[in-house]
Amino acid sequence: xxxxxxxxxxxxxxxxxxxxxxxxxxxxxxxxxxxxxxxxxxxxxxxxxxxxxxxxxxxxxxxxxxxxxxxxxxxxxxxxxxxxxxxxxxxxxxxxxxxxxxxxxxxxxxxxxxxxxxxxxxxxxxxxxxxxxxxxxxxxxxxxxxxxxxxxxxxxxxxxxxxxxxxxxxxxxxxxxxxxxxxxxxxxxxxxxxxxxxxxxxxxxxxxxxxxxxxxxxxxxxxxxxxxxxxxxxxxxxxxxxxxxxxxxxxxxxxxxxxxxxxxxxxxxxxxxxxxxxxxxxxxxxxxxxxxxxxxxxxxxxxxxxxxxxxxxxxxxxxxxxxxxxxxxxxxxxxxxxxxxxxxxxxxxxxxxx
Numbered sequence: 001x002x003x004x005x006x007x008x009x010x011x012x013x014x015x016x017x018x019x020x021x022x023x024x025x026x027x028x029x030x031x032x033x034x035x036x037x038x039x040x041x042x043x044x045x046x047x048x049x050x051x052x053x054x055x056x057x058x059x060x061x062x063x064x065x066x067x068x069x070x071x072x073x074x075x076x077x078x079x080x081x082x083x084x085x086x087x088x089x090x091x092x093x094x095x096x097x098x099x100x101x102x103x104x105x106x107x108x109x110x111x112x113x114x115x116x117x118x119x120x121x122x123x124x125x126x127x128x129x130x131x132x133x134x135x136x137x138x139x140x141x142x143x144x145x146x147x148x149x150x151x152x153x154x155x156x157x158x159x160x161x162x163x164x165x166x167x168x169x170x171x172x173x174x175x176x177x178x179x180x181x182x183x184x185x186x187x188x189x190x191x192x193x194x195x196x197x198x199x200x201x202x203x204x205x206x207x208x209x210x211x212x213x214x215x216x217x218x219x220x221x222x223x224x225x226x227x228x229x230x231x232x233x234x235x236x237x238x239x240x241x242x243x244x245x246x247x248x249x250x251x252x253x254x255x256x257x258x259x260x261x262x263x264x265x266x267x268x269x270x271x272x273x274x275x276x277x278x279x280x281x282x283x284x285x286x287x288x289x290x291x292x293x294x295x296x297x298x299x300x301x302x303x304x305x306x307x308x309x310x311x312x313x314x315x316x317x318x319x320x321x322x323x324x325x326x327x328x329x330x331x332x333x334x335x336x337x338x339x340x341x342x343x344x345x346x347x348x349x350x351x352x353x354x
Contacts, residue, residue, distance in 0.1 A: 014066045016058055019048060023058035023115055025066065026051060058115050064132060078110040081118060085158050093238065097213075105143075105150035123163055126151060178305035180339050185294060186306055192288035200256045201267055201281060202288060205300060208243045209307040209325050211236065212300045216275050218266040220257070225250055232326065241326045308333070312340045 012029040019026075027045075029035055039045060045056050056062050074082060085106060089099045112129055113121055134144050155163045181189070186206055193199040205215055214232050222231045228245045235241060245253075262268050267276040285300055304325070311321050322333040 016063075019051070019055060024055040025058050025062055027054045027056065060112050060115075060129075060132065063112075063114075064136070073114075074107060074110055075114065077118060078114075081154075081158055082107060082110065085154050088157055101146055102150040102153065105147045106154050109147060109151055118159065119161075121163070126163065177339050178309070178335060179296075179298075179302045180309045181296075181298065181302055181306045183310060185292075185296075186303065186310075188292040188294065189285075189288050189298070189303075192291040193284065196252075196256055196259055197267065198284045198288070200252055201276070201284060202303065203249060203252060206303040206307050207246050207249045209304050209311075210243075211304060212278060212281060216265070216267060216278065216281065219264065220262055220266055222266070223253060225253075235326050239326065241323065243324050305336075305339075308336045309339055312336050 012027065012035070015026040015028065017024060017026050026048075027039055027042075029039075039054050042054075042056055045054055047053075048055055082103060086099060086103045089102060094102075109126075109129060110118070112133055113125060116125070130144065130147075133139075134147065155161045190199065190203050190206060193202065201215060204210060205212070208230055210232070214235050217233070218230070222233065223245070224231065225245075228247070228250060229242045230245050232241050232243060260268075264273045265275045268274060269276050269280070281300065285298065289298055308321055308325055311324075312318065318330070318333055318337070321336070322330055325333060327333045
């Protein structure tokens with residue numbers, strides 16, 4: 001990898017390798033007196049007679065400084081532990097997305113301490129990683145929380161160490177409001193697709209407040225047309241719940257079913273018996289937005305937020321909305337009271353009475 005040290009406009013290559021049984025970072029550049037003097041000032045730098053180049057210890061600080069984190073590979077010990085962690089998550093039936101997120105987060109952390117045995121990692125190391133890697137690279141607060149969650153679970157279940165994860169700093173939760181569309185905007189989006197399947201998927205997300213994954217995991221048997229309900233099985237938190245089904249949606253579902261006659265999944269891909277893909281569903285929304293001319297960065301989750309807010313504005317009790325959305329805590333649902341315009345629009349600005 002080519003880099004510059006200080007203001008020197010010279011090509012320089014850093015290579016992680018072994019030397020005398022230890023991991024080092026080899027510093028190679030075209031012979032230059034000024035560059036040579038600059039490199040000699042690095043902390044713990046040494047000259048290798050056999051390699052005929054300068055080198056420094058392979059430390060997190062130097063890897064961060066030389067931007068070498070992505071080149072580091074897990075050691076055999078780290079790889080074994082990561083596999084054990086992934087297997088544990090699978091055995092506990094964590095979702096595929098959570099398993100991927102946690103194992104990748106753990107991998108990032110372990111690569112940072114590539115030079116150090118896992119058993120020697122301390123609370124101070126985790127705090128240093130938080131400050132010297134996450135904060136220094138201006139990574140998001142949500143990513144920081146994912147890292148902390150992954151590390152906490154790893155050391156608790158796989159390592160069973162005495163690390164006190166409570167001492168690791170977590171970022172304050174950002175108090176952002178959910179993005180909400182007007183009913184007019186929602187109507188434009190839902191009516192934009194010409195394809196009945198595309199229109200059906202977007203309409204079902206909004207009309208039932210579904211998450212993307214919940215929609216794609218629906219099966220024909222989950223539709224209870226006699227009671228006007230949909231059963232959402234093993235949703236977030238591995239919990240089942242039921243949501244009301246509108247009469248208009250039920251009519252659309254019957255037309256859709258006659259046309260496509262799905263077998264395994266309610267919404268299937270091009271090849272039979274496979275779920276419609278998340279990527280394709282996102283593409284459906286993008287195409288709909290292009291037709292409407294709406295310039296907002298709308299996501300599928302905006303439809304769920306809009307559903308909840310519109311329910312609240314129509315006078316639906318917050319407790320029912322919590323049940324329908326599948327929120328574990330009422331505090332999660334209460335955030336929609338901050339975006340509902342029902343009461344705010346009744347406020348008369350003093351400017352109007354001047």
